[in-house]
Amino acid sequence: MRRALPIFVVLAGLLVAIAIANPYFLEPPAFLAFVKRAAPLVILAAGQYFVIVSGEFDLSVGSLVTAEVVIAARLIDGSAAATWPVLGLLIVVGALIGLVNGIVTTLLRVPSFITTLGTLLILSGAVFLWTGGAPRGALSPQFRELGRGSLGPVPWSVLILVAVAAAAIYAMRAGFGHTLVATGDNDRAAALSGVRVARVRTAAFMISGLSAAVAAILLGGFAGVSAQVGQGLEFQAITAVVLGGVALGGGRGSVVAAMAGAFTLEALFTLLNLYGISGALEPAVQGVIIIAAVALGAVNLPRSRAAAAP
């Protein structure tokens, strides 16, 4: 928690800054719109968190999102009847891709950076090979509803985000979450304590795949079919997780902070936009912030460790 605190301070600061520039921002509709927009990235960050805290990377989520949207469009092809079965299929595909990532990483001992880089290439190639180069078919209005519509004043995506966040927090509080963190901290000690390390890591990849599927459903619903919907999302998700104070290499950081990291990133984009810094300088500011945030975390750590060394 100590590590997680700074991100909440930064997030609160950004939200205040946005509210100063645009007082309307704090009213429920505008704020809900912000949360709705952030939802896919927050969900992806939550999924990526599971992989990172177990000591691995998942670079495949961006192209998985694209693949899922393209698959959905082709299979649904505008038909209301096909919507629910296809939604189920998307979830299965997400979990399956995660399973493959996990198995290749744990059993074949390929570094996850390379495993998921390979998956990234394979997915982005295979899906367009299947559809002949460009997305075809169409998403049904029912499918779109999840990303576009709302239940009363609350958008569906916000509700889904709340459900995902609750599930993620629950998973991390449950035995699984603890064994996952244990694996990331010291996989040898975890294994000698009876943790099935390969299985736990594979489950983390599957969760990441699932989160990509959910993010794809929301993004596809929000904005429709596009061939580049997932572009760059993997790096954004990793950035968000790291911003939340989660250590690359595993074993440290909380899922709440990772999700806060995603909100922070989204708030940052919004703020830059409000101040008219759209486009050009946005990435530069983002780069500086990531390095600064991680550096502050890293500089902090050895000092407290030094105090405790024998």
Next chain:
Amino acid sequence: MTQPLKLRRVPAGNSFLRRLSADRPARAVYVALALLIVLGWLLFALDGGRFLSQENIVGIQQRSAALGIVAIGQTLVILAGSLDLSVAYLISLTSLVAAEIMAGADANVPAAVAAVLAVSALTGLVNGLIVTRLRVHAFIATLGVALIIRGALDERYDGPAGGVPESFQHLGYDRVGPFPVSALLWAAVGACAWLLLSRTRLGYRIYAVGGDAEVARLSGVRTERVVVAVHVLCSVCAGIAGLLLASRLGAGAPTVGTDGGYDLESIAAVVLGGTALAGGRGGVAGTVGGVLLLAVLDSIFNQLEVNSFAKDVVRGVVLVAALAIHARRRRTA
């Protein structure tokens, strides 16, 4: 229970081949490369083309030169246990720096080359210092620097800019027999890196730091300096690639680096060549093999006119399969 001591006599002799065979991962990639060349030759023959035609051989070299140079830099960084994701944007930046300073005039070429080397060395220094002094994981540090460079590019440039004089374009287009100048440049960079790794103290220390930083430190190696040095060298390689691309394109282009995917592809080439992502094992020879493997694969794809989506699938499969085989060989060895 007492087993006879396993005696392994080392054959005398100092041949290059022996040295190469000591680098076993590299041998694997060359075996794969040889098989792929045979396969390519067969497929070309079936398709009515000539694999070993001058155009094709030149084409393979031309296509791989820029990636090859970047990958050599990336090899150094990875060997030392680090990583550089900023090379793609740096290539774009340096291509622009080169073309803008040259501005089409021969007289400006030396200044432009100097500026490119300075800019890239500075970027590498920043990368290295962030990794060592601020203790930021190289993945995040170089990703952050990449974003900063991207911001600068987006802010300053909205398309190709500057111009390269005719004389400088010889670098990108001329060739000596079947060897393009760009490939010779790649070979030169490769030879320098090989010399660095095999014959200089810095090279030895790169392996030591990547292999076990603690052992290196106990042996008196200043590990942080080594990490900074490899980042500088890697960025300089990216700068050289930027110069080469500027000469090929006749101008600087803000997207040439990212379009080429030089960041992830260079890492892929390095690990294909048997260099361990965790550092300490591998070498330049493997990387050259990895780059050539990708280039021959491309050449076969070209001949068969495989569409780019199928190419991605094959590349992904090759990458994962190669690493799985490397991992398996190491476990059974």
Next chain:
Amino acid sequence: MPGTAGRLDGWGHVLKMTGIGKSFLGVRVLTGVDLEASAGQVHAVVGENGAGKSTLMKILAGVHAPDEGKIEIDGRSVAFHHPVEAQRAGVAIIYQELTLLPERTVAENVFLGREPVRRGLVDRAAMESATGELLSSLGEESFGPRDLVRRLSVAQQQVVEIAKALSLNARIVVMDEPTAALADHEVELLYTLVRRLTGRGIAVLYISHRLREIFELADRITVLKDGARVTTAAASSLDTATLIRLMVGRELDSYYPPRATEPPGEVVLSVRGGGNARLHGIDLDLRAGEIVGVAGLQGSGRTELAKALFGAEPFTSGEMTPCRPRSARAGVAAGIGLVTEDRKAEGLLLNQRVRDNALLVARAVRRRQPGIERLLERVRLNPPRPAQEVRLLSGGNQQKVVLAKWMTVAPRVLLFDEPTRGVDVGAKAAIHELMRELAGDGVAILMISSELPELLGMSDRVVVLRDGRIAGELPAGATEEAVMHLAAGS
């Protein structure tokens, strides 16, 4: 014997350490230790675990700075702040864990950090021929300077370490348990090596538990006990029995909890003919309520035995009842627990809180998680703060957390590998009490310890291992000498 010719007087003291003292976190580990080493002589440093040998050697090697006392080399006072400074002053240390780069060649390792350079380039030829010469001067012909270290056996790697020491022009070579990982015939080779070193006028400081080696090699012997020097004497003036008495001969001042009065219960774990790469023909029964001690020298297979029983490095042959676990997970599921020797690398999640460490096993096998307060109270964690990060705890408290971890699943068998290593006196007593308490609850306990008093004080019987086999079994009340004789095979 080659080399003895050089072992003449006139070399003088190369090293003189006087009044060395050192404390860690207020715990005194060395007090006023004096130590000299003479050129061309082997000076053995012996003592039980925790006697302070390693700390003394690390001070000499520049890893730790002494709190008090001074070090002189060749009569000049020195103070090292970094291992490299000690190296430059001619001190080379060969650690138990070898510090070589497996992916580099022998020559590259020998000259790491000091590669010879000619015209800006590393002079490979010079480096390799120098290494070759060093190796052949050590009589090593089984490998060459261009071999990868990864391909060498442990013994061969040790030769590389020694060659490295020689290349440093070391005047003083410290060997810390050099034979721990060696097979018998390899030990013979090592003797030859050591004699070659002394033949060159090098002072060798030799740390070992194997008394036979010590009498074979040493010219002088210093005995350390509880951080202080007991005596320094010429090897010829001592015999095995005297030496053992000097090392272990403490007053029976330690208190150990009383043994069980009832006879042990039924056999809960039984092995017949258990074997794997490091163990051979192990026959062993563990009974409920009994504490079985395992003694043996470094490298005798004690840790391997515990890991085999647990399943982490399973037996590949033989019978084991009720079942033969093939993985750590299976061991845990079968009701076996292992308190590992290396707490930090294998036992704890250093960045996690006490609570998460203590509950790890229960969570891993999905058992009901007990109340953390009661658990910590039971293992006597002091202060019992479940939210504290484990890396901030003292060694004793860390070990209690490890114990708590296993107590959550109420195992039938608990294997303790050096349970009190690096633990202060108070925590040690608490851990001992806890072990006896567990035995009283019907847990079968196997305890490995290098500290004979502890082993004899705690165990209901002691099994002695030698070279991966059970060399014998001793009842409660056996003497330390008896154990030593069985373990050393003398």
Next chain:
Amino acid sequence: MGSYSRRIIAAAALAVLTLPAAACTSDKPAPAASAAPAGSAGSDEKATGAQSKFFTQADYDAQMAMRRAQPTGSPDKPWEQSIDAQLVDTAAYQKPGPYHLCFSNAAVNNPWRQVGWKTMQAEVGLHKEIVRFTALDAEGKDDKQISDIAELQGKGCDVLIVSPNTTATLTPAVSGACPKVPVIVFDRGVQTDCPVTFIKPIGGYAFGAEAAEFLIDKVPSGGKILALRILPGVDVLETRWSAAKVAFDNSDREIVGVEFTDGDAAKTKSIVSDYIQRYGRIDGVWMDAGATAVAAVEAFEDAGQPVPPINGEDQQDFLQKWHDAKLTAIAPTYPTYQWRTPVIAALKILKGEQVPKVWNLPQPTITHANLATYLKPGMPPLHYALCGCEDLPGYPEKWGGTP
């Protein structure tokens, strides 16, 4: 210590927040185009920013003229029509068949190029005398395309067709190929006139002006118009915007913002939502490409507002939306049928027939009146209606449609 670190972070955050402000004082004369801050809405300054450096008055004038010119050739086959043709003699290239055509393609990385590429392949299939068609895909990499062009010169091509990835950077490679083989360039040009013919629709200025004029016509005086662009620096897109800018600057419609969408539907929708939120209402939307037009329309729908006049492109999903939601819209085009023309031109050249030096293809605009003819049910959402592919074998399945 905890509070100390928190203070550092807070300070860093503050520093970062002030950074944008500092960046605003950049000396750079022409910020490419950034959103107008809310505060400057009332100022006299043109919110459209400085004119693009890609703007060339002569080209602009020429395209404006061509919009009104009558193309020669059969109106049923607009891909064979041309405007202002300056015919060149090609007798020098005449040779008997069969032929081997080669094609260096910049990329097939977007739906527009996908549709075009399929159309071109189908066109090749029509001609028995083309026995071999070698195409290399540069995957959006300038360097690879340069190598590809060099490689194709060794494959015995009778004609080399090039669709350049970028203008300036491909020029040397094309110049190098011209002496060896007749070269045809289409879509994007190169900075040399050595190719036998350069095929293009009228161009970006015409596209941008068409849409802008429509909006000026439909949006009342003083109305707020939002301009959405994909990304800066792409010549084809820069010309579209610069022509629109000329038109808007001469009108009294207020351009409330010029934003870059990266061609990302989600980003487009977010931007439009932000503007609706900030200004209450937007009276018109100008877009430099149609790919994300539907997302922009949806932003209004989701905000519960009527969709204002908007322009898209000839993509199926936009036409469908236009039809279903009865939008006030227009769709200038950059027709994909231009991918047929290079093949036709190649055969003309090889047969010694004259071709235009610059082959200007007509560039139809889809309006409310002719929407029905272009809306093709059963085609995929990202299909481009002006593919000219309806009569080609394999239609519609090959283009991803259902009959």
